[in-house]
Amino acid sequence: MDYKLVRSKRKTIELSIDDDFLPLVKAPLKMSTQEIESFINKHKKWIEKQTITKREHDEKFLLSDEEERVLKIKALPYLTERTKYFADIIGVKYSGIKITSAKKRFGSCNGKNSICYSWRLMQYPPEAIDYVVVHELAHIIYKNHSKDFYKLIEKYLPDYKNREKLLK
Numbered sequence: 045m046d047y048k049l050v051r052s053k054r055k056t057i058e059l060s061i062d063d064d065f066l067p068l069v070k071a072p073l074k075m076s077t078q079e080i081e082s083f084i085n086k087h088k089k090w091i092e093k094q095t096i097t098k099r100e101h102d103e104k105f106l107l108s109d110e111e112e113r114v115l116k117i118k119a120l121p122y123l124t125e126r127t128k129y130f131a132d133i134i135g136v137k138y139s140g141i142k143i144t145s146a147k148k149r150f151g152s153c154n155g156k157n158s159i160c161y162s163w164r165l166m167q168y169p170p171e172a173i174d175y176v177v178v179h180e181l182a183h184i185i186y187k188n189h190s191k192d193f194y195k196l197i198e199k200y201l202p203d204y205k206n207r208e209k210l211l212k
Contacts, residue, residue, distance in 0.1 A: 045091075047084055051075075057083055061094045063147075105167055112163075119143045119163040126177045127159060134200060136184040150176045150211065153183035168210060175207035 047067040057080070058070040071080050084091070107115070120143050127141055139158045146152075146162040153159050159180045165173055178201050186193035197204045 045084060045088070049080065059083070059087055059091070061091070061098050065095050065098060067091050105164070107167075115166040116143070116163045119161065119166050122166065123161045123173070123177065126174060127181065130174070130177050130181055130200065134178070134181055134185075134196075136181055138181065138184060151180040153180045155187070157184045171203075171207045172210035175201060175204055175211070178204070 045067070047069055048062060050068065050070045051073050052070065054070065054072050057072070057075065060068045060070075062068040067084060069080055069084065120141070123143070124141050127138065131138055137157065138153075139156050142158065142160045143163050144160050145164075146160070147164065149162065150165045151159065151161045161176070161180075165176055175197075178197055182193055182196045185196060194204075201207060
């Protein structure tokens with residue numbers, strides 16, 4: 045079975061499926077190739093299941109050029125409005141909003157409290173979008189993912205865990 049291997053100064057082995065639908069193995073520097081291949085063989089069924097799931101997910105979100113263009117146009121006004129709405133409720137100030145084409149993350153908040161959202165977020169239900177907005181605004185107060193960070197999110201979105209699941 046083909047796979048991609050990344051060795052680093054780590055203690056454990058990690059397995060995921062990359063964007064090319066190949067198993068990605070992150071392994072300790074000193075782990076033997078035999079141990080790595082044994083690990084892969086042991087998790088063959090998991091790899092097959094996750095590959096199918098990832099393909100289905102990617103196909104579900106495959107867009108035409110026109111659909112993509114429409115989402116990009118809608119993203120800035122919609123996300124600006126939702127961000128302003130929740131920022132007023134939470135009582136935080138952000139320095140700006142930018143729309144990106146990020147594939148791996150829906151949003152981010154930098155040290156200057158500027159928020160970036162991926163236009164791809166617009167493919168999800170409003171409840172999921174609001175979760176990302178509140179999540180990024182919470183980073184203005186907490187620059188981490190601590191218990192206090194999630195308590196703040198829960199204060200404004202008591203069902204945040206269900207909303208978060210909509211993004212998976």
